[in-house]
Amino acid sequence: MKKIEIMDTTLRDGEQTSGVSFSASEKLTIAKLLLEELKVDRIEIASARVSEGEFQAVKDVTRWASENGFIEKVEVLTFVDKGVSINWMIEAGAKVQNLLTKGSLNHLTHQLKKTPEQHFKEIEDTIALATSKGIETNIYLEDWSNGMRNSKDYVFQFLEFLGSQDVKRIMLPDTLGVLTPNESFAFVKEIKDKYPNLHFDFHAHNDYDLGVANAIEAVKGGADGLHLTINGMGERAGNAPMASTIAVINDFMPSVKIGVNEKVLYTVSKLVENFSGITIPANKPIIGANVFTQTAGIHADGDNKKNLYFSDLMPERFGRTRKYALGKASGKANIQKNLQELGLQLNDEDLKKVTQRIIELGDKKQVVTKEDLPYIISDVLDYDYEEKVTVNTYVLNHAKGLKPSTTVSLTIENDTFEEIAQGDGQFDAFMNAIRSIFKKQKRGILPDLIDYAVRIPPGSRSDALCETIITWKSPEKEFKTRGLDSDQTVSAIKATEKMLNIIIN
The missing domain is CATH 3.20.20.70 (Aldolase class I)
Known part of the structure; x- marks a missing residue:
């Protein structure tokens, strides 16, 4: 040699x-x-x-x-x-x-x-x-x-x-x-x-x-x-x-x-x-952030079956590890690989639900991380009610010197209603609009919001998935709902939509 x-x-x-x-x-x-x-x-x-x-x-x-x-x-x-x-x-x-x-x-x-x-x-x-x-x-x-x-x-x-x-x-x-x-x-x-x-x-x-x-x-x-x-x-x-x-x-x-x-x-x-200060391109061979990341679900599936998508260019040679991206191109195999790393297991039915949710999120957010998975699982699997209430659309307005306002379109058991309201913040305005619709339609009084917690996965960036956990209290009981989105206010609205379905059901 x-x-x-x-x-x-x-x-x-x-x-x-x-x-x-x-x-x-x-x-x-x-x-x-x-x-x-x-x-x-x-x-x-x-x-x-x-x-x-x-x-x-x-x-x-x-x-x-x-x-x-x-x-x-x-x-x-x-x-x-x-x-x-x-x-x-x-x-x-x-x-x-x-x-x-x-x-x-x-x-x-x-x-x-x-x-x-x-x-x-x-x-x-x-x-x-x-x-x-x-x-x-x-x-x-x-x-x-x-x-x-x-x-x-x-x-x-x-x-x-x-x-x-x-x-x-x-x-x-x-x-x-x-x-x-x-x-x-x-x-x-x-x-x-x-x-x-x-x-x-x-x-x-x-x-x-x-x-x-x-x-x-x-x-x-x-x-x-x-x-x-x-x-x-x-x-x-x-x-x-x-x-x-x-x-x-x-x-x-x-x-x-x-x-x-x-x-x-x-x-x-x-x-x-x-x-x-010169950034390494994500697709730079050997050292780029993405070069040992499988995105397509079929590739992860092939890796599970005799490492069909492996080559001599193994990440361990360079002090790196293989990753499986989560997003709209993900299949069940990608998700299973990430679940294995987290020590989590799901049955086939729950895995299908989580897969679908990741695909939906991938349409909005380019990358869903492994650290997001526990949040997604809790968001998908803690909710098992027939969907009778749907937040169709909303407009959130917030301008300096003006009180925040919201226009909301809401469907309750096949009937659609619209309402405009103001509040101390965008989410408060949204809640006021929802309360007004329920009051006018004589659907009852909404539970009180007694706790509102927001968290993101450790090490995440500004575009991370955001989980909002809201604790509600009605005369009968106290309960929590979760919402997940890359936007904090939207995640709170999703948690609220779950609460509405719980009380209607």
């Missing part, structure tokens, strides 16, 4: 994501996780000469790395600048430079306005200076992908020169993310075949969403290392994402060995999400 080095550049290239700037403490925290927990082979943490804050961040990381045996795994981007970057590195305590050079004749001619020989001489001097100062050198060939397309002779002239220098790794970036998978394979293979004893890293960008595919093809072509970022962070469309690339290598490249610990990919991804 061939060992492939994984270099994480979240703290350097990933920080070029628009609007992202990690603090020194955040960089140190991420660096520790990457090396100690995720176990990547190397990390690139900064560009030399950027700012005083960057300098302090590098000092903090290198100090920790030196004390814990990781200093040779910490790298800094440097420039051909007559030793200014090297002096910056020495002061910051870094030991490995990733020297940025020109990998295409187009860049060399129009940006530096130099000949290859002039550029090579300056690079040679920079490498010699670094070596004399005890600094190891890796070389970036910026715009290498376009160099291979449009000035291949220059690229090979450059590689021939580098073969004679004190360079540990040559790094081949698809700087603009323009390569196809076929080109990634062919270009790397052509180079590796010609220089089998040199170490080549491949650095993919994701402008065409081909970052993972290009990285994999580069490995097939003979690349010795890959540059990846957590959550695919990076300039423009970002870099090849760590989680997806690692999963593909582990599952589809048996001849390749990597040392990354899959189990903590999700943990590191969430931390970087929090520090960067």
